[in-house]
Amino acid sequence: MLYTTMPWEAIFPNDGSSPASLTLARVYGRPCLVRKEVDGTTRIERLLSTDPADFLDDRFAPNTTLDWWF
Numbered sequence: 571m572l573y574t575t576m577p578w579e580a581i582f583p584n585d586g587s588s589p590a591s592l593t594l595a596r597v598y599g600r601p602c603l604v605r606k607e608v609d610g611t612t613r614i615e616r617l618l619s620t621d622p623a624d625f626l627d628d629r630f631a632p633n634t635t636l637d638w639w640f
Contacts, residue, residue: 597636600624612636
């Protein structure tokens with residue numbers, strides 16, 4: 571387990587096997603980085619909120635699938 575403030579890409583660089591298409595989007599009114607997968611699904615990559623309570627909300631958990639997005 572890594573406890574760091576460094577972004578995921580700095581620790582595990584993209585090897586080119588999957589496109590890194592991160593988009594800044596508002597999910598339920600909160601700023602997030604989302605990733606569009608090859609199969610068409612969209613997943614939350616990172617929550618960019620300053621409210622600590624948002625990080626306890628399961629809707630913003632990393633890798634959560636957003637079927638209604640895009």
